[in-house]
Amino acid sequence: xxxxxxxxxxxxxxxxxxxxxxxxxxxxxxxxxxxxxxxxxxxxxxxxxxxxxxxxxxxxxxxxxxxxxxxxxxxxxxxxxxxxxxxxxxxxxxxxxxxxxxxxxxxxxxxxxxxxxxxxxxxxxxxxxxxxxxxxxxxxxxxxxxxxxxxxxxxxxxxxxxxxxxxxxxxxxxxxxxxxxxxxxxxxxxxxxxxxxxxxxxxxxxxxxxxxxxxxxxxxxxxxxxxxxxxxxxxxxxxxxxxxxxx
Amino acid sequence: xxxxxxxxxxxxxxxxxxxxxxxxxxxxxxxxxxxxxxxxxxxxxxxxxxxxxxxxxxxxxxxxxxxxxxxxxxxxxxxxxxxxxxxxxxxxxxxxxxxxxxxxxxxxxxxxxxxxxxxxxxxxxxxxxxxxxxxxxxxxxxxxxxxxxxxxxxxxxxxxxxxxxxxxxxxxxxxxxxxxxxxxxxxxxxxxxxxxxxxxxxxxxxxxxxxxxxxxxxxxxxxxxxxxxxxxxxxxxxxxxxxxxxxxxxxxxxxxxxxxxxxxxxxxxxxxxxxxxxxxxx
Amino acid sequence: xxxxxxxxxxxxxxxxxxxxxxxxxxxxxxxxxxxxxxxxxxxxxxxxxxxxxxxxxxxxxxxxxxxxxxxxxxxxxxxxxxxxxxxxxxxxxxxxxxxxxxxxxxxxxxxxxxxxxxxxxxxxxxxxxxxxxxxxxxxxxxxxxxxxxxxxxxxxxxxxxxxxxxxxxxxxxxxxxxxxxxxxxxxxxxxxxxxxxxxxxxxxxxxxxxxxxxxxxxxxxxxxxxxxxxxxxxxxxxxxxxxxxxxxxxxxxxxxxxxxxxxxxxxxxxxxxxxxxxxxxxxxxxxxxxxxxxxxxxxxxxxxxxxxxxxxxxxxxxxxxxxxxxxxxxxxxxxxxxx
Numbered sequence: 049x050x051x052x053x054x055x056x057x058x059x060x061x062x063x064x065x066x067x068x069x070x071x072x073x074x075x076x077x078x079x080x081x082x083x084x085x086x087x088x089x090x091x092x093x094x095x096x097x098x099x100x101x102x103x104x105x106x107x108x109x110x111x112x113x114x115x116x117x118x119x120x121x122x123x124x125x126x127x128x129x130x131x132x133x134x135x136x137x138x139x140x141x142x143x144x145x146x147x148x149x150x151x152x153x154x155x156x157x158x159x160x161x162x163x164x165x166x167x168x169x170x171x172x173x174x175x176x177x178x179x180x181x182x183x184x185x186x187x188x189x190x191x192x193x194x195x196x197x198x199x200x201x202x203x204x205x206x207x208x209x210x211x212x213x214x215x216x217x218x219x220x221x222x223x224x225x226x227x228x229x230x231x232x233x234x235x236x237x238x239x240x241x242x243x244x245x246x247x248x249x250x251x252x253x254x255x256x257x258x259x260x261x262x263x264x265x266x267x268x269x270x271x272x273x274x275x276x277x278x279x280x281x282x283x284x285x286x287x288x289x290x291x292x293x294x295x
Numbered sequence: 296x297x298x299x300x301x302x303x304x305x306x307x308x309x310x311x312x313x314x315x316x317x318x319x320x321x322x323x324x325x326x327x328x329x330x331x332x333x334x335x336x337x338x339x340x341x342x343x344x345x346x347x348x349x350x351x352x353x354x355x356x357x358x359x360x361x362x363x364x365x366x367x368x369x370x371x372x373x374x375x376x377x378x379x380x381x382x383x384x385x386x387x388x389x390x391x392x393x394x395x396x397x398x399x400x401x402x403x404x405x406x407x408x409x410x411x412x413x414x415x416x417x418x419x420x421x422x423x424x425x426x427x428x429x430x431x432x433x434x435x436x437x438x439x440x441x442x443x444x445x446x447x448x449x450x451x452x453x454x455x456x457x458x459x460x461x462x463x464x465x466x467x468x469x470x471x472x473x474x475x476x477x478x479x480x481x482x483x484x485x486x487x488x489x490x491x492x493x494x495x496x497x498x499x500x501x502x503x504x505x506x507x508x509x510x511x512x513x514x515x516x517x518x519x520x521x522x523x524x525x526x527x528x529x530x531x532x533x534x535x536x537x538x539x540x541x542x543x544x545x546x547x548x549x550x551x552x553x554x555x556x557x558x559x560x561x562x563x564x565x566x567x568x569x570x571x572x573x574x575x576x577x
Numbered sequence: 578x579x580x581x582x583x584x585x586x587x588x589x590x591x592x593x594x595x596x597x598x599x600x601x602x603x604x605x606x607x608x609x610x611x612x613x614x615x616x617x618x619x620x621x622x623x624x625x626x627x628x629x630x631x632x633x634x635x636x637x638x639x640x641x642x643x644x645x646x647x648x649x650x651x652x653x654x655x656x657x658x659x660x661x662x663x664x665x666x667x668x669x670x671x672x673x674x675x676x677x678x679x680x681x682x683x684x685x686x687x688x689x690x691x692x693x694x695x696x697x698x699x700x701x702x703x704x705x706x707x708x709x710x711x712x713x714x715x716x717x718x719x720x721x722x723x724x725x726x727x728x729x730x731x732x733x734x735x736x737x738x739x740x741x742x743x744x745x746x747x748x749x750x751x752x753x754x755x756x757x758x759x760x761x762x763x764x765x766x767x768x769x770x771x772x773x774x775x776x777x778x779x780x781x782x783x784x785x786x787x788x789x790x791x792x793x794x795x796x797x798x799x800x801x802x803x804x805x806x807x808x809x810x811x812x813x814x815x816x817x818x819x820x821x822x823x824x825x826x827x828x829x830x831x832x833x834x835x836x837x838x839x840x841x842x843x844x845x846x847x848x849x850x851x852x853x854x855x856x857x858x859x860x861x862x863x864x865x866x867x868x869x870x871x872x873x874x875x876x877x878x879x880x881x882x883x884x885x886x887x888x889x890x891x892x893x894x895x896x897x898x899x900x901x902x903x904x905x906x907x908x909x910x911x912x913x914x915x916x
Contacts, residue, residue, distance in 0.1 A: 096800065122802035134797040136790045143786050150783055151802035155811065158783040205802065330711045373893065381711045382631045383896055386852060389845055390892030397885040509722045509841065512715040516708075547730020550723035558702055558716070565706035 049074040049239055050095070050209060055104030057090055057263075064090045065101070066263035072209075077235035079250055080243045082260035083283060088243045089131065091260070092211050096128050097121045109208065122151065125208035131217060133194040137187030141178055141197055144186050145169045148201035168204045175233065176200035177226070192223035199230065210240045216249050228253045259283070301422055302542050303535075308427040308496065310534025311434035314527060315489035316507050317514035318441055319482035321526045323366075324515055326458045326478050329374055330385040334511070335504025336395040337362040337483045341490025342499040343403060346410045351491070355433075358487035366483020367476055375475065392504075399501035407498035416495065426495040433492055437485055438527060444481070445523070454478055510537070513557050533557075584860075585774075592766045602755040609762040609830045611870035612769050614847060615863040616823035619769075619776050620816030621851045622862030627780055628812045629792030631710075633844050634717030637724045638692035638817040640839030642824030644728075645691060647741040647834045648675055649684035654745060661743065662736040672734055681748070685825060692821030693814045700810035707806075709795065718841055725840040740835025747829045758830070765826050769863070772819060777859055779815070788812055849888070853895050855904025864903060 050072040057065040065087045072078050080088050093099035095106055097118040106113040111124055136144055142165065149168045150158060165173075173179045176196040181189070186197060195215055202210055215231070216224045224246070231253055234240060244250055250257065250271065257274045259266040261283050267274050274280055316338060323329050341358035348354045369391060377384040416425045445451040456464040457474045465471050486504075493503065514533055518525030536556055540549035592612075597605060617635050624630045651660035657679055659671055678684045703716060728735045735741075750757040779785055787808055791798050795805045828834050837843075847866065854865020876884040899906055 117804070118799040119802050119804050122800060128800060130797075130800075134794050136786075136793055136797075138789055138793060139786055146783065147786055147790055148801050150787075155784070155807060158787060159779060161778075161782050162786075201801065324711075328711070330714070373897070376897065380900075382714065383900060385631070385711065385714060386845075386849065387893055387896040389849075390889040390896070392889075393885055393892070394889035397882060397889070401882065505841070509715075509719050513719050516712050516715055545730055547727050550726045554716075554719050554723045557719070558699070561706050561708055562702060565708060 049076075049109055050241075051105075051107045052091075052095070053105045053107075055091075055094055055106065056102045057087070057094060057099055058102045063263050065094065065104075068104070068260070068263070068265055070258060070265065072239060072241060075239055077231075077240045077253075077255060078242070079254040079257045080241060080260060081245070081250065081257060082266070085262075086260040087263045088260055089213055090263075092128060092213055092241070092243060095121075095211060096126060122205070122207075126211065127202040127205055127207035127209070128211040129195070129198045129202065129213055129215060131214050133191075133198045135186040135189070135194050135197050135201070137185065139186055140183055141186055141189070142169070142173075142182040144197060145172050145200055145204045148172075149204040151205060168206060172200040172204040175203060176230065192219050192227070195219070195223075195227065196230065199234070203234065208239060210234065210238050212240065212242045214243055214245060216244065216246055224249055298542070299539075302538055304423050304427045306535040306538035307531070308430045309538050310531045311431045312489050312492050312507065313511055313514055313534050314434045314530035315437050315485050315492065316511040317518070317526050317530050318437060318523075319366075319485040319489075320511055320515050321482075321518065321523070322441070322454075322478050323482040326454065327374075327378060327475055328381050329378075330381055330388070330512075331366075331369070331374070332385055332389040332508070333369060333392040333395060334388075334483070334486055335508030336392050336399075337365055337486035338490040338493065338504040338507060339395070339399060339499070339501065340365055341487030342410070342494050342503055343399065343490075344487065345491045345494045346403075346408055346499055349410070351413050351416075351495075354491050354494075355488060358491045359484035360487075362487025362490065363480040363484030366479045366486075369483075370476060370479035374479075375472070396501045396505075403501070405501065407500040409498050410494035412495055430492045430495060433488060437488060438523070441481070441485075442523060450474075450477065510553070513553070517557050517560055589770055592770070593763065596766075597759050597762060602758055605762050606758045606830060607870075607874060608867075609758070609765045610827065611867045612762075612765045613823045613827040613830060614850070614870050615866040616765075616769050616772060616826070617820045617847050618851050618854070618862040618866035619772060619859060620819035620823075621848055622856060622859045623776055623780065623819075624812055624816040625848070625851065626856035626858070626862065627785060627792065628788045628809060629710075630809060630813060631714040631848070632717045632813065632816065633714050633841070633848060634719075634721040634724075635816070635820045635847055636721050636839035636841075636844035637717075638696065638820035639824040639827070639843075640724065640728070640834065640836075641691045641695065642688035642821030643828050643834035643839070644735065644741070644824075645678065645684050645688040645821075646825040646828040647744070648678035649681055650744045650747065650828065651741060652679040653681070660741075662739070662741065663733060666732050666737070668733040674734065688825035689818045689821045692817040696814040696817035697810060700813040701806070704806035704809045704813075707795075718844070721839070721841045721844045725836045728836040736835070738836060740833060740838070742833040742835070744829065744832055752829060752832065761826075761830050765830060768822070768826065772822075773859065773863060776815075776819075780859060784808075846888075849892050851902075852900075853891070853902050855902030855907075857901060858904040858908075861902050861904030868903070 050070070052068055052070040055065050055068045056063065068087070068091060070091070080091065082088055090099060094101050095113060097113065097116055101114060108124060108126060113121055136147070139147065146162055146166070146169050149166055173182055176199060178193065178196060178200060181193065186194070189197060199212070199215065216227050219227060228249060231240070231242065254271050256269070257271055258268045259274055259280050266283065267277050267280055316334070320331065320334055323331055341362045344358040344361045345351065345354035348357055369388070373387060373391070374384055377387060412426055416429055419425045419428065445455055453464070453469045454474050454477070456469055457471050461471055489507070490503070493499070510533065514526060514529045517533065518529035533553060537549055537553055540552040544552065596608060600608065617639055621632065621635055624632050652675065655661070659668065678687070699720070703713060708716065729738050744752055746752055747757070787798070787803065791805045791808050798805050824834070846869070850865040850869035851862040852865070853869055854863065855861025873884060876887055895902060901908070
């Protein structure tokens with residue numbers, strides 16, 4: 049479904065991605081890990097059109113993504129979240145979701161007022177558990193609730209591929225558990241790529257893992273295979289021991 | 296062909312004035328994201344300083360200090376309360392600009408005044424009049440001064456640190472507030488110098504600044520945010536374009552052509568001539 | 578629904594019934610002038626308050642509308658012959674650009690379509706390249722500056738610095754007549770009312786929500802699958818069309834259009850008015866335009882120079898103490914009372 053071949057990104061002489069190959073099959077839940085600066089976010093940026101690769105191909109469901117604008121890629125069915133969640137604080141939770149759900153409608157048809165709640169929005173509200181907060185302004189949400197709203201906005205768009213950039217960063221234990229549950233549910237009927245630092249979260253929810261290091265794919269495999277791999281241990285122990293040992 | 300050559304000193308001296316004005320804007324805009332609409336009135340203040348003193352060489356440092364102090368007062372008194380709200384600052388400083396223009400009208404009268412050029416600037420080398428040559432030299436000195444300040448002095452390097460990352464600079468022991476004050480002083484002072492330069496090629500009036508401020512802002516847009524090199528290239532480009540467009544087409548079409556050129560240029564280089572790359576989303 | 582529209586209905590009654598009865602003709606036609614500015618302010622409120630696009634060149638669109646109307650008026654009076662100012666500046670043949678403006682439908686259409694077209698072209702070129710914020714403001718200001726110089730320079734086409742004046746009749750009605758001015762006032766007030774309701778509808782629609790989202794997080798909107806450049810261009814074009822229509826109404830009401838009415842300073846003055854009234858509420862923008870127009874007339878009648886100080890000072894004060902303008906202060910008072 050998603051296929052990256054020899055993708056290279058250079059920032060002022062620094063090779064952020066140095067020939068990455070990655071294949072994600074339909075319906076898969078893939079975790080992307082690696083030490084800081086490994087190129088995880090850059091990889092997401094390349095897929096979603098925020099960063100243009102210096103070389104390489106990105107194919108998604110038969111389309112070439114390189115050179116397309118961000119909003120065009122979203123329209124092909126690729127949605128993403130950001131590390132620092134951005135929701136529209138002056139709009140209510142419901143309006144945020146509705147806005148996300150309407151993205152395929154022609155612009156002129158948006159000149160009417162919203163009447164009622166569409167199925168996609170109702171479903172997103174139910175899945176993220178934000179129903180009680182639907183009428184509240186998004187500005188008053190807690191950090192965790194914002195992340196869920198962002199994921200909800202993605203779900204309301206019914207994308208084929210979801211890219212989540214550190215969804216549990218900065219969350220409390222409870223919030224992390226809820227997010228994990230949400231993630232498992234979403235992965236049932238979506239293809240998902242998750243960038244994550246949190247090793248405990250990874251152990252509990254990940255099956256397939258890709259480890260990035262210095263702009264290259266170091267190892268791919270199950271959580272057990274990857275954490276047993278000496279190269280992975282070296283990369284993590286050499287740089288950030290706390291990540292590898294886990295908490 | 297001779298017409299092309301004859302027009303060159305005019306174009307270059309306009310470019311030089313634009314450059315002096317835009318340099319100040321570039322550093323204040325680049326460092327603080329502040330659009331200072333009153334910058335044009337610092338030009339006017341510099342020109343009136345020259346008018347009052349009547350001596351060019353005395354006027355240069357005096358105008359620098361007068362305009363610089365005005366900038367400093369504006370920064371301390373108003374602008375610093377508006378950081379992070381560039382559009383509000385734009386409107387606020389426009390209010391200041393209105394008041395300053397009216398003040399000049401009340402102090403010096405609404406009609407233009409003429410500042411006599413010193414006798415040692417009459418004449419010239421071939422087609423190059425001394426007064427235009429002097430303006431160009433002033434601009435070169437201004438750029439060189441700013442460049443030396445930014446790269447060779449400790450304060451200048453601190454300024455650059457603040458430009459690149461305000462918060463990081465603050466946490467590493469630089470007081471951004473003091474750097475801002477200094478930047479504003481220097482940037483506004485340069486506008487004062489431009490004002491003195493303008494007395495050599497035309498009369499001085501309360502609205503003097505308004506004729507140059509819009510073009511100077513275009514220089515900043517075309518040059519790229521806070522970039523010295525970009526500002527120099529854009530000022531020379533726009534100054535020459537302006538004077539040649541005026542010469543070849545109708546004077547009234549020149550500004551439209553310049554505007555179209557800037558819009559066209561942004562299609563090729565939306566970040567301006569010299570762009571800073573950043574990974575941040577917004 | 579009824580309760581929400583009550584203030585609007587009350588103001589509409591005052592404006593349409595009480596004002597024409599109570600105000601003397603001179604004052605009524607001044608009010609009509611402010612209401613023309615209020616239509617421009619509506620567009621600024623939409624583009625800047627809702628969409629975050631600080632446009633400092635609305636005078637350009639206002640001027641295009643005004644000149645289109647003035648050209649029609651001149652031609653209808655000269656019966657298709659040369660307008661007076663062209664004779665004075667030695668033009669011998671009617672310029673081709675002028676000819677179609679003898680038709681009132683064409684002139685009125687161009688008064689709106691011209692500004693919209695210019696805004697679409699400029700908006701597409703600028704927003705597509707993600708030029709925004711202060712850069713956009715600077716470019717629109719440069720456009721206003723260039724426009725004035727162009728109009729002044731093309732004396733034979735535009736009447737130069739003096740612009741166009743001495744209009745005597747509109748569709749056969751005598752413009753100097755009080756009853757004509759009263760009808761004109763009612764037309765302006767009616768148009769403003771309709772446009773206000775339409776703009777408010779747009780702000781409350783999904784498009785309005787999208788516009789706010791673009792203002793607060795343009796890049797995020799892009800990742801929701803929308804093209805922010807398109808949203809902004811459409812909004813900018815609507816605001817330009819409003820300004821153009823206002824210009825067309827302004828000319829018969831005030832009897833003149835000239836470069837001094839649409840340059841950098843008048844464009845900024847309208848933005849100031851919107852800020853004073855309250856940029857985030859459409860009613861605030863309208864209120865600001867009327868209040869500032871009234872203040873300008875009153876104060877410059879009494880002490881000419883003082884007005885500029887006052888305007889500057891008022892502006893500094895509003896930006897410092899009440900960035901949300903009068904509407905913000907009223908809103909706070911109301912909340913304080915209910916709390």
